Amino acid sequence: MHKLDPSLFSPYEKAFLSDEPLSRHAFSLCGGPCAGLLRVENGEMLRDAMERCIDRKLPYRVFGGMTNVLVSDDGFDGVILLNRSGSVSHSEDESGKVTLYADSGAGMAAVVRYCCENSISGFEWAAGLPGTVGGAVYGNAGAFGSDISQSFLCGTTVDRNGCVLQMTKSDMEFDYRSSVLKREAKNSVLLDTVFQLHRGTKAAIIAACEEHRAARKATQPVDAHSLGSVFKNPPNESAGKLIQAAGLKGFSIGKATVSMKHANFITTEAGVRAADYHQLVVHVQKTVFELFGVLLEPEIEMLGFEAK
Numbered sequence: 689m690h691k692l693d694p695s696l697f698s699p700y701e702k703a704f705l706s707d708e709p710l711s712r713h714a715f716s717l718c719g720g721p722c723a724g725l726l727r728v729e730n731g732e733m734l735r736d737a738m739e740r741c742i743d744r745k746l747p748y749r750v751f752g753g754m755t756n757v758l759v760s761d762d763g764f765d766g767v768i769l770l771n772r773s774g775s776v777s778h779s780e781d782e783s784g785k786v787t788l789y790a791d792s793g794a795g796m797a798a799v800v801r802y803c804c805e806n807s808i809s810g811f812e813w814a815a816g817l818p819g820t821v822g823g824a825v826y827g828n829a830g831a832f833g834s835d836i837s838q839s840f841l842c843g844t845t846v847d848r849n850g851c852v853l854q855m856t857k858s859d860m861e862f863d864y865r866s867s868v869l870k871r872e873a874k875n876s877v878l879l880d881t882v883f884q885l886h887r888g889t890k891a892a893i894i895a896a897c898e899e900h901r902a903a904r905k906a907t908q909p910v911d912a913h914s915l916g917s918v919f920k921n922p923p924n925e926s927a928g929k930l931i932q933a934a935g936l937k938g939f940s941i942g943k944a945t946v947s948m949k950h951a952n953f954i955t956t957e958a959g960v961r962a963a964d965y966h967q968l969v970v971h972v973q974k975t976v977f978e979l980f981g982v983l984l985e986p987e988i989e990m991l992g993f994e995a996k
């Protein structure tokens with residue numbers, strides 16, 4: 689593990705933790721230590737922190753809510769920038785067109801709440817979606833027939849050389865649970881975003897959000913720790929239905945279990961090992977392939993399992 693120079697993040701001492709277990713921050717409760725973890729409070733701090741890592745040739749990754757990423761028990765030999773930049777604002781024209789500005793570290797829950805409070809429609813589908821705007825854009829998060837690409841207008845990114853770029857919706861090349869940010873080897877980090885939404889009726893927006901939250905609660909293990917859907921749905925198939933048909937509901941390895949409520953979720957308990965979670969992913973893939981000839985593709989990102 690890199691021993692970090694104490695001056696690396698000297699202006700941000702209070703926000704920095706060295707040799708920090710990622711299991712304390714990951715929604716899956718899994719993950720070994722990282723050399724250093726910085727809680728980033730705004731876009732400027734995020735850019736500065738990235739520059740400091742780039743200058744010192746230190747490996748780094750930017751994470752949001754860690755609700756879609758499984759880090760191995762060996763951890764990450766570099767710096768994790770935990771993005772908590774959270775500003776959200778909007779402007780509106782006379783026709784009711786709303787432009788929403790959000791930092792990439794804003795929680796989707798906070799964005800949905802902001803939309804409810806300000807009678808802004810377009811993000812009702814995201815009620816109950818954990819994680820941040822950055823993570824949602826990276827993986828083109830979606831639910832109930834919609835996804836983040838539907839309202840994405842543009843965003844500011846910064847690449848591994850520190851170059852800042854404005855990216856439009858077409859630059860993002862959104863696809864099912866994917867974007868150019870995800871496909872191009874984690875090279876660019878999203879700083880902020882602009883979304884196109886519209887004015888709606890407060891009561892109707894709140895009612896739609898509540899409906900979506902209730903639908904999640906009825907079908908997903910929302911009270912347990914998980915990373916959401918583990919696998920992408922294969923074309924014209926449901927990953928959950930295939931896993932259920934394979935008889936895997938309730939199957940456990942260590943403290944990682946295929947959810948009884950939704951077979952495409954793996955739930956975890958305190959003390960879970962990332963290795964158990966990973967082994968369970970491989971077991972599910974193998975069993976479904978042997979029974980149905982379908983190779984399930986993970987939707988979650990797994991870091992540090994490459995050579996295993």
Ligand SMILES: Cc1cc2nc3c(=O)[nH]c(=O)nc-3n(C[C@H](O)[C@H](O)[C@H](O)COP(=O)(O)OP(=O)(O)OC[C@H]3O[C@@H](n4cnc5c(N)ncnc54)[C@H](O)[C@@H]3O)c2cc1C
Binds near residue numbers: 756771914915917
């Ligand atoms: C109970 C539950 C329900 C869920 N339901 C859904 C659902 O309905 N639909 C759905 O699509 N997903 C769902 N998910 C998965 C997850 O919540 C989403 O994928 C979410 O958008 C991930 O955001 P995050 O901030 O947690 O990303 P993280 O897990 O922190 O990161 C995921 C990836 O995004 C990258 N990333 C994060 N921020 C940035 C940034 N600013 N710039 C560039 N890259 C970045 C990270 O480097 C990492 O590679 C669910 C998860 C849970 C636990």
